[in-house]
Amino acid sequence: VPDPLVKVFDIGTQRQLSPMSMSVSSPNTLRYVPASSRTGDEAPSPSILLGSTTGIVQVCPLNGDMINSQLLYAPLTDRKEMMTTMAVSSSGQVMCVGTSNGGIAQYILKMPEGLKPKINEVEILVAGGNDVLCHTIYCNEKTDLTSVSYLI
Amino acid sequence: MYANNDSFENGSSRSIEYYETDPYEYAVDDLHDENNDESNFDSEPTEGMWIEHCALNYSNSPVTSLEYDSNLELLWASYGDGRVSSFAIKLDCMLEEYEQPQRYSSFTASEEPVFQLITIHSCILSVSMSAIQMHTVGGLSLGKFSTAPTGINEDGNETIFSYTCAVALRPPGALVTADSVGSTHILAGTSSNFAYIYDISVQGGDPLMIYDVCSPTVCVRSSDLHLAVAGADGKVRLLDSRLRSMQVTHTFDAHTGPVRDLCLQPDGLTMLTCGVISRPVNPFDPKSPVNVRLPVDMMLSFRCSLMNLLPLSFKRTEKSSHVSIIHYQYFTVCARSVGKGV
Numbered sequence: 001v002p003d004p005l006v007k008v009f010d011i012g013t014q015r016q017l018s019p020m021s022m023s024v025s026s027p028n029t030l031r032y033v034p035a036s037s038r039t040g041d042e043a044p045s046p047s048i049l050l051g052s053t054t055g056i057v058q059v060c061p062l063n064g065d066m067i068n069s070q071l072l073y074a075p076l077t078d079r080k081e082m083m084t085t086m087a088v089s090s091s092g093q094v095m096c097v098g099t100s101n102g103g104i105a106q107y108i109l110k111m112p113e114g115l116k117p118k119i120n121e122v123e124i125l126v127a128g129g130n131d132v133l134c135h136t137i138y139c140n141e142k143t144d145l146t147s148v149s150y151l152i
Numbered sequence: 153m154y155a156n157n158d159s160f161e162n163g164s165s166r167s168i169e170y171y172e173t174d175p176y177e178y179a180v181d182d183l184h185d186e187n188n189d190e191s192n193f194d195s196e197p198t199e200g201m202w203i204e205h206c207a208l209n210y211s212n213s214p215v216t217s218l219e220y221d222s223n224l225e226l227l228w229a230s231y232g233d234g235r236v237s238s239f240a241i242k243l244d245c246m247l248e249e250y251e252q253p254q255r256y257s258s259f260t261a262s263e264e265p266v267f268q269l270i271t272i273h274s275c276i277l278s279v280s281m282s283a284i285q286m287h288t289v290g291g292l293s294l295g296k297f298s299t300a301p302t303g304i305n306e307d308g309n310e311t312i313f314s315y316t317c318a319v320a321l322r323p324p325g326a327l328v329t330a331d332s333v334g335s336t337h338i339l340a341g342t343s344s345n346f347a348y349i350y351d352i353s354v355q356g357g358d359p360l361m362i363y364d365v366c367s368p369t370v371c372v373r374s375s376d377l378h379l380a381v382a383g384a385d386g387k388v389r390l391l392d393s394r395l396r397s398m399q400v401t402h403t404f405d406a407h408t409g410p411v412r413d414l415c416l417q418p419d420g421l422t423m424l425t426c427g428v429i430s431r432p433v434n435p436f437d438p439k440s441p442v443n444v445r446l447p448v449d450m451m452l453s454f455r456c457s458l459m460n461l462l463p464l465s466f467k468r469t470e471k472s473s474h475v476s477i478i479h480y481q482y483f484t485v486c487a488r489s490v491g492k493g494v
Contacts (some may be wrong), residue, residue, distance in 0.1 A: 003427045026426075104227075105207045
């Protein structure tokens with residue numbers, strides 16, 4: 001019988017904390033979602049993904065706001081299909097689930113308006129005469145570079 | 153609750169449902185109900201929530217492992233037929249929107265099912281039962297990284313154990329240099345009572361260290377401070393991630409049955425496990441155990457998970473089933489109230 005509880009341990013004190021659980025199913029897969037690399041008061045905090053073979057993924061914030069946990073449903077085509085695995089990107093903005101029929105569903109984190117990237121953005125100011133040129137470089141995980149220049 | 157109708161890559165369109173708070177309001181069977189039309193949903197996805205972006209259907213074999221490669225912006229997927237595929241993920245920096253992932257490479261990594269992928273710089277390691285194969289990102293085989301170790305089984309005969317899982321270790325300087333350094337070692341769990349440490353730079357060599365973990369390994373995870381080895385006996389054993397000792401530093405009694413999965417927070421201070429209860433629990437079966445933990449207990453512990461409250465338990469009586477259902481429904485009503493912010 002699948003254990004509906006997710007056991008939580010404090011490694012530092014080597015004690016077991018209060019467990020967590022999925023609301024409607026038993027968890028089969030656990031993934032840690034790091035805090036999104038955005039700034040702002042409403043930036044998402046770290047959370048835990050609890051995945052079940054039934055295709056349910058529960059997003060549980062680690063800041064204690066368990067009421068606002070979110071449920072996602074993997075797009076299973078039939079009742080025999082099961083969710084087998086999950087993965088979360090290191091940025092915490094993309095996740096995906098895999099199913100027993102070979103399907104992969106990718107989810108992205110919809111960010112609140114006004115939040116700006118905290119990393120991967122570099123501004124270079126170049127002063128020449130009376131003008132200042134602001135050269136902004138957007139870096140996408142070390143591979144894609146996009147730059148925008150404008151006069152201040 | 154709201155829905156998002158997305159057009160998928162293969163041309164199909166599915167209605168994806170999202171529940172913000174109370175999942176008890178909807179039955180699990182509704183997950184597969186295709187009759188949920190859009191008129192039932194009256195709001196758009198709120199910000200800070202996960203929304204489905206796309207679906208990738210390139211195989212009929214089960215997806216056994218998924219892994220994001222942050223160095224190369226790739227999503228790696230392994231399948232039950234031994235095939236490994238990668239998908240390029242691109243972010244439009246100006247629009248800050250993710251584009252549809254395109255398949256970058258696809259190759260057969262093993263004749264056996266590949267159930268674990270490890271991304272190291274410019275290489276991919278695919279873990280199957282008999283070996284750990286090494287390939288380039290494009291699919292060129294670099295040979296076997298290691299083969300499954302041999303040992304003496306319980307009957308006293310020499311046998312070949314199989315790999316069950318593996319994880320890449322961060323090097324000892326990772327606390328200082330953060331993500332700027334790559335992995336240097338691999339911890340591989342097997343069907344035997346031993347877990348093995350391999351040096352990534354030594355291909356085909358013997359294990360660097362051997363840990364006696366007292367149980368077949370189900371899952372391994374690593375953090376900056378610890379290596380966690382989850383066993384089929386329901387215990388989680390911690391190892392020193394700095395590889396300074398070959399002893400198990402601590403053992404947690406997590407579950408009565410095998411551990412299914414394990415999650416270590418990057419700070420190494422908190423660990424979460426999910427697993428299996430070894431005994432059958434059925435509150436509607438008169439032959440089930442005396443102390444039965446009902447789903448309402450789990451719901452209560454979930455709502456109060458950070459308040460140090462112990463889950464409730466019910467003493468089984470002759471009318472336990474009836475009592476259980478009353479409590480179950482009662483608490484469901486309570487949960488709805490909480491979910492709506494009352």
